[in-house]
Amino acid sequence: MSRIWNFHGGIHPQENKQQSLTIPLRQMPLPKRLTLPLQQHIGTPAIPTVKVGDKVLKGQRIAEPSGFVSIYMHAPTSGTIVEIGDYPVPHVSGMSAQCIILEPDGNETWIEHQGVEDFRTLEKAELAEIIRCAGISGMGGAGFPTNIKLHLSDDHIVNTLIINGVECEPYITADDMLMRERAAEIIGGIEIAAYLIKPTHILIGIEDNKPEAAVAMTEAARTSKLNIEVVVLPTKYPSGGERQLIKLVTGVEVPHGQLPADIGIVVQNVGTMSAVYQAVHDGKPLISRITTLTGKALSSPGNLEVLLGTPIADLLDFCGVDSSKQSRLVMGGPMMGYTLNTAQIPVIKTSNCVIAGTLEEFPPAPPAQSCIRCGNCEQVCPAELLPQQLHWFAKGKEFDKALNHNLMDCIECGACSFVCPSNIPLVQYYRYAKSEIRNEQQEQRKAEQARIRFEARQARLEAAQQEKEERRKARAEAASKAQAAKRKAPVTTTTDSAIDPEAELKQLKTQAAVARTKLKKAEKALQEAEQNGADNIDQLKQDIESAKQKSELAQKAFSDAENKAPAPAAPSLKDLKVAAALARTKVSKTEKVLADAEAKGAPSVDQLKNSLQKLKEKAEQAQKAYNDAEASETAGNVSNASSSQGTQSTAASTSAAQPIDPPQNDVKALKSALAIARTKLKKAEKALAKAEEEGIEELEDLKQAVAEQQAKTDSAAAAFAKAEADCQTAKEATNQGPDIKALKTAAAAARTKLKKTEKALADAQAQGSASAEPLEKALSGLQAKVVQAEKALQEAQAQEATLA
Amino acid sequence: MALLRITSPHILKPGRTGNVMLQVILATLPGLAALCYYFGWGPLINVVWAAMLAVLFEVAVIRLRKRPVTFYLNDYSAILTAVLLGLALPPFAPWWVTFIGIFVAIVVAKHLYGGLGNNPFNPAMVGYALLLISFPVEMTRWAPPSLLTESGNLGLIETLKVIFEIVDLPDAYTMATPLDTFKHKGALTAEELWSQSPLLSQGLDAWYAISGAFALGGLYLLIRKIYTWHIPVSMLVSLILVSGFFYGSDPSNYAPPLFHLTTGAVVFGAFFIATDPVTAATSNKGKLFFGAIIGLLIYIIRTWGNYPDAVAFAVLLMNLSAPFLDYYTRPRTYGHKKSNRGIKG
Secondary structure (H helix, E strand, O other), X not given: OOOOOOOOOOXXXXXXXXXXXXXXOEEOOOOOOEEEEOXXXXXXXXXXXXXXXXXXXXXXXXXXXXXXXXXXXEOOOOEEEEEEEEEEOOOOOOOEEEEEEEXXXXXXXXXXXXXXXXXXXXXXXXXXXXXXXXXOEOOOOOOOEHHHHHOOOOXXXXXXXXXXXXXXXXXXXXXXXXXXHOHHHHHHHHHHHHHHHOOOEEEEEEEOOOHHHHHHHHHHHHHOOOOEEEEEEOOOEOOOOHHHHHHHHHOOOOOOOXXXXXXXXXXXXXXXXXXXXXXHHHOOOOOEEEEEEEOOOEOOOEEEEEEOOXXXXXXXXXXXXXXXXXXXXEEOOOOOOEEOOOOOOEOOOOOOEEEEEEOOOOOOOOOOOOOOOOOHHHHHOOOOOOHHHHHHHHHOOOHHHHHHOOHHHOOOXXXXXXXXXXXXXXXXXXXXXXXXXXXXXXXXXXXXXXXXXXXXXXXXXXXXXXXXXXHHHHHHHHHHHHHHHHHOOOOOOOOOOOXXXXXXXXXXXXXXXXXXXXXXXXXXXXXXXXHHOOOOHHHHHHHHHHHHHHHHHHHHHHHHHHHHOOOOOOHHHHHHHHHHHHHHHHHHHHHHHHHHHHHHOOOOHHHHHHHHHHHHHHHHHHHHHHHHHHHHHHHHHHHOHHHHHXXXXXXHHHHHHOOOOHHHHHHHHHHHHHHHHHHHHHHHHHHHHHHHHHOOOOHHHHHHHHHHHHHXXXXXXXXXXXXXXXXXXXXXXXXXXXXXXXXXXXXXXXXXXXXXXXXXXXXXXXXXXXXHHHHHHXXXXXXXXXXXXXXXXXXXXXXXXXXX | OOOOOOOOOOOOOOOOHHHXXXXXXXHOHHHHHHHHHHHOOHHHHHHHHHHHHHHHHHHHHHHHOOOOXXXXXXXXXXXXXXXHHHHHOOOOOOHHHHHHHHHHHHHHHHHHHOOOOOOOOOHHHHHHHHHHHHOHHHHHOOOOOHHHOOOOOOOHHHHHHHHOOOOOOOHHHOOOOHHHHHHOOOOOOHHHHHHHOXXXXXXXXXXXXXXXXXXXXXXXXXXXXXXXXXHHHHHHHHHHHXXXXXXXXXXXXXXXXXXHHHOOOHHHHHHHHOOOOOOOOOOHHHHHHHHHHHHHHHHHHHHHOOOOOOXXXXXXXXXXXXXXXXXXXXXXXXXXXOOOOOOOO
16 A cells, blocks of 8 residues: 555535446437537647538547647447537537537447557557547546647656546546446556556555445456556545645645646546547547436436437436426536536536536525635645635735735635635636636737737838938939039039028918917907906916917017018019009009099199199109119029029039030020010000000000010010020030930920920911011021931930940 | 526535634633623623624614625624623623723724724724723723632622612722732732732632633634634743743742633633634634734733733734735645745735
8 A cells, every 4th residue: 555645625525426326337328419519628629521411430530630739539320410510518608619410320330440459569659649549538627638648758757657536526426437347448548558658656546435446446456467556545525636636646746837747647537548448459439438417306317328429418318307406407526517508518528427406406605705714715725725815816806916826726626615604606706817817918918919010010110211211322322423423523512501581481470470360369268258257367368468478579570580581682673563553553543533523623633633643753753663673684684694593493403504504594584584575565565455445645655665565575585596596506515425315305495495486476476566577587596406406316315325 | 497507616515604603602601601600790791781782783884884784693793792802891891881892893893994804903802902991990890709709799680780880899899800910919029929819829710710611612613623723722832931931930020821821811812812713814824923922922911011911912913913924924835836925916
């Protein structure tokens, strides 16, 4: 007898095991329909390998693993696959999951299968493969694929194989019955497991409330060549828990966060061992199991050999359920099992017990009272936690503290809830806290991932931006170098253009306007407030005061800026024009007033006449000033074209183009002067026409003005034509290099000019203007130039082609 | 029948918090009987009067808090508090002393903190400490045990009259407690005091018997697993050790361990006061510290403090430190190398 250790805590609930042990093991008859969930184990669900309508044989593979921790599934009987779809499955949440629905044909035709004569002749991997192909997962609790547990990697050296026949939960007797009936099979399975993992010790743990099973196992173990020891343990819940059993029979605790295999221990359920034996010895996959049917609502409780997928409703009917008495349907034991809300749920590989309980058997829990920290929960906790403290933390959502108090080591055995005198559902609190913590951790992981992704994206964008920037720089540098080389001229740097004073002025004006608007608004608000008798008048007054100040400041800033602003060069002409127009308007108004006065015979006629005379003089002066200014401007434009143009074109191009451009600029200036002159002429002509119609006295003046304008226009046109001709020759002179682009532009410009001139000429001809003749001349000149330009371009292109 | 969906476990051990309280009340009966035997009807009247007041206050406060009255009254915690305070009061404590004590215990010490389970201090001891500080005359007016009186105990009616202050307590029925006597021994050595004081030479048997009776009740509770042995044992052992050490070093100035153990409220406190789970440390290791320091504090306050007895103060002081003890005396969880410590979340 090896020594038995103890684990902390534990409880002794009423066993209630005798009810299901009175009748020997029975075979459940074939049901009408089998529902086979694709997930009957821990890990990923299996993938169906059959289609709806397929005929399958008993033991035929119907689903295959979808990963490492996944298993095969087999048809429990021969029949037809009628559906693959979602059905309620045995799960705490009562959820539905994908199931294969099999309709038995009643023949129970086995697929061809063959066992292994002597498994010792096989390689370990081959043997593990046989277990894998038989679809065996742990039949005690969690349902971990057995082949993985029995075929560990080489870094795991197993010294102890523990066979779990403890079955500590009340009511359940499936393992007890199995050990009584099939002890030899279990020992056979143990031999296979021992061959695979080569343990130095093999221990079978059985509670002392199962003496028959212990005797049967001891006798069966004697027939084996292996040294298998049956350890009879004192009955105490939860000694069947894996970690508790390890502590009981070895005295070793599985370290937190590790698996038993990490300390050289493998624990297997007795049912799993029997299934392994059948798979290896008979070649039969796992298609049925022993399930305990018990509870006071059943007239003949007992253990049944059940095909996987059999609906629980069929089992209950077979055991004579009184559905009027049944109040709670529990899958598993009363301590850790979960309630089902429908009996249509099938039996799966881990279903060891179904309890159809009555109301007397499972009375509703009394209302929870206050925790008086009696500490009974602490005394029974097999994980040595402080359940009463965890309860406070879970209730107060202090999850960090709960974690620090090792909440995650809670095995949810329910011992604390069982003993609580205040009937507090402690396990529920722990489940709640655990799920909240898991959610939180998941959220944190998600957030962390999102952060990493965001940072990566940011870095990527930055890199792209930088690359772009570098490329741009390189390009700019290359371009400037090329240009410098090409021009062979000193690149003069130009100072940064100062802030545009006009824009500044505009801004200041806007600011002043905004300030004024604000002030007005504030005043309005004050008025309203005064009318309504609001109590924030003082505040509003203050606001107005500050708004006023601001407005004044803005206005002052604007006017200062305006005064300071250098008198723009161009506006003088404009101003003069406006002044002239104003003067004219005044004259006409006064004339009108005078006419009225004369008609009415008013005494102020003389006075009016006087003022009219004055005004007329003024208007003439203004007109004259304007005309003078215009003339001087045009002249200035012609002479100083290059300097005035400088402000318009970009600094670089100006400085680079200076040697060539002046004549061109002249041409431009001349052109605009010509255009202006023409417009004026037109206006004058129009005015003259109007005047003729109306028979105004000033007709003579106007005619004269028109004639003057005509002369001006003609002279401008002549100047323009001459300048253009000069420019063209200059261009031709400088066009030594194959500057095709420039040539192209020149040709295009020449063509445009030609067109414009043609149009101007047409206009002039239509109007019978005297300027038609010079225009014609200019046109012919231009035509010649266009031809020249195009020729030059062609030559240049040809030259370039030869160069290339 | 519709199927219920309930999470595990599906079976519960039949039990109620009220049962726990009832067991404790039951366990005080031998002690109460012994007190009545030696001091007359006084202790019983105190207990009954206190219990009535406690139920009254409890109902009133539960009503104010808008909670179901019978549900909370059924936990018997109010009556238990009343019984414990009633037992601790002097046999002829005036009615209003009990009234104030119970008011403070139930309304202030328990319900203002959130009711049963949420009170940081032992309600009975809060009431007692307040009375001791506020009404020292009434609270130290103890009676002589019947062993020392010629006419035996006062009758029921007389006792009632005295407690409800219809008549004054006859002088023959007032006497200091042994602890008080020993504290005020003045220049006498312990041996001299022992021979001169009739209370110390003859009357101590009453206290031996009363302590024995309370210990009996405590043993019953231990057997019924109402609480674990840790607090009473550590408290008594620590008191014996520390008093033994001083007695051994200077017997003429210090009282012997047996005297400390049996007089005053030590045994009563060890089995009925310090073991109040709500206000005590919770882990087994924590309980050991909790009890041991109470024993030590009792000796310190008795010997060098102003008060002759110190159970109430020692328990209240340790109630304060219970959360701290809980954080630093956690058990080692299965699979962990050592236990976590501290309040770090």
